[in-house]
Amino acid sequence: MPASPPAHHAVPHVAVWLRQDLRAADNTALLAACADPRTRVTALYAITPGQWQQHDVAGVRIDFELRQLACLRDELAALNIPLCLLEADDYAxxxxxxxxxxxxxxxxxxxxxRQYEINEQARDRAVASALQAQDIDTHWHEDLCIVPPGRVLTGDRRFYTVFTPFRRNWQQQLDDHGTRPRGLPAQREAMAYGVSASPLPERIAGYPSHVDAGVARALWPAGEAHAHDRLAGFITEAGGDYDRRRDLPAIDGTSTLSPYLAAGVLSARQCLHAARRQLAHARDARGLDTWIGELCWRDFYKHILVGFPHVCRHQAFKRETDAIAWRHDDALFRAWCEGRTGYPVVDAAMRQLLETGWMHNRLRMISAMFLSKDLFIDWRLGERHFMRHLIDGDLSANNGGWQWSASTGNDAAPYFRVFNPTLQGRKFDPDGEFIRRFLPALAGLDARRVHEPHAKQVDALLDYPLPVVDHGEARLHAIAAFRALAPAGSGEAPG
Known part of the structure; x- marks a missing residue:
């Protein structure tokens, strides 16, 4: 039998459990919890380090979430909502x-x-069952996606596997139903809660960040105010050129909002609304329309988790590609992880990840394809390495990106598309500015040589490794391995 609540609990007590939504504004569950002004409301956050380890959550992301929780605690306190911590090793x-x-x-x-990963869905079902046994109601809200899973379906009511028709339908859903962000809940009446806000730890044992604390705080300041300032700055100053500048890692051509979206400091609705408001006054819509497309890709990969949950279990979307005999080479894998492959754009990308906890999206594609196609190492090892180091690590986006690059996913790059890392570097970092920033050993090389330091002859004085593989040979090997899986008569051929 549930214990009888103390007398001061005569006023209904509503709890809101915060997970990937660490914000006060436009938070669907929080607004629902606060709908009745007569209730007491408490916000909860769960620290589950064992589960984080199982899910390869990066220490730099945990550091960011703890800093964000400190900001959110103050925002909620101003609304007379205490923030309490729960601690357990894992979901069970x-x-x-x-x-x-x-x-x-x-x-x-x-x-x-609502969260869409299979472990999180199982956890929520167990919580609902346990609370129902105590006569406590549970309400699960759609909030993470702009258009929730189940609303964007094919004509025969299936989940899309190709992005372009998904986006057309997604756009139609927005046109038909609209979506606008909502503000803060109203301040609640101060009352004797019987619940006090929890002290917040500055770090979690066993979860050190690989990024210098000062660097992390400078690059990724916590707080909704900082997130909205970054959003506004991007929309008004860089969004119009996004389509032309987004692939150039040496410049600030992207929004760098992914950590704030991953932790829910911003909602995707807020981002969409800001972009659409700016588009109403823009002479050229291509930049911001391209960026809205990235928000749609974010939804797309979350819908994939719901429609095809096997991707949550370390399985390829294209199940036949699980038969590939990937190379097992610890030395090559470590060289890739540490930025010692002898391909400057790949190595600079991996050093950026190690030093900042973030990587430019174009470089994520280049480095992921290099591991899976040139080194022919199982993409799942790279996916895990990224999750363990990314401040914006998110299963749906990370898995979707890796499976795209490895040609094992839905709507992925065709298997015969294998990026030439040297040409990619020349195209997207033509002057070598980004490469020199993260590879100081190459700082003295000119724009041509910086992309191939040992091209004409080995420079014994240069503290930089030779290429660990020959790209041309590696490309042919990868194509042959994938072609062996292709159905007879598929018509696929190298392009």
């Missing part, structure tokens, strides 16, 4: 911890925004 242990807390504090209803 969290369920009884949350149920006991809810019982002890007289919670009548729990609100949370």
């Amino acid at each position: 242990a969290l369920v009884p911890v949350l149920a006991r807390w809810a019982d002890a504090h007289g919670v009548t209803t729990l609100h949370a925004n």
Whole structure:
């Protein structure tokens, strides 16, 4: 039998469980929890380090979330909503911890925004069952996507596997139903809660960040105000040129908002609304329309998790590609991880990840394709390495990007498309500015030689490795391996 709540719990007590939505504004679950001004509302956040390790969550991301929680605690306090921490090693242990807390504090209803990964869905079902046994209602809200999974379907009610028709339907959903961000919930009446805000740790044991603390704070300041300033600056100053500048890693051509979206400091709706508002006054829509397309890609990959949950289980979307005999070479894999492949654009990209906890999107494609096609190492190892180092690590986007590059995913690059890393460097970092920034050993080389330091002859004085593979030979090997899987008569051929 549930314990009888203390007398001061006569006022209904509603809890909102924050996960990938660490913000006060435009938070669907928080707004629902605050709908009745007469209720007490408490926000919850769960620390589950064992689960984080299972999911390869990066220390730099945990550091960012802890800093964001400190900002959010203050914002919620101004609304008279305390933020309380729950601690458990993993999701299985969290369920009884949350149920006991809810019982002890007289919670009548729990609100949370839905997550789509299979472990998170199983956790939420277990929580709902445990709370139902205590006569506590649970409400799960759609919030992470601009258009939620299940709304964008083919004519025969299936999930899309190709992006272009998905975007057309996604756009039609927006035109038909609209979506606008909402503001903050109203400030609640101050009352005796019987619940105090939890002290917040500055770090979690066993979760050091690989990025220098000062660098992380300078590059990725926490707080909704910082996130909105970054969004506004991008929309008004760089968004119009996004289509022309987004692939150039040496310049600030992208929004760098991915950490804020991954942790939910910003909602995708807020981003879409800001872009559309600017488009109303723009003479050239191509830049911001391209960026809106990236928001749609974000939705697309989350829908894939729901429609094809096997991708959450370390399986290729194209199941036949699981038969590929990937190379097992620890030395080559370490060279890629540490930025020592002898291909400057790949190595500079990997050094950027190690030094900042983030990597430019064009470089993610180049480095991912290099590992899976040139080194012919299982893409899942690279996917895990990225998750363990990215401040914006997100299963749907990371898995989708890796499977695109490895030609194992839905709507992926065709298997015979193999980026030439040297040509990619010349095209997108023509002067070598980005390469020199992260590879100081090449700082003295001119714009031509910086892309192929040992092209004409080995420079014994240059502290930079020779290429670990020959790209031409590696490309032919990868194509042959994939072609062996292609159905007879498929008509696919190298282009």
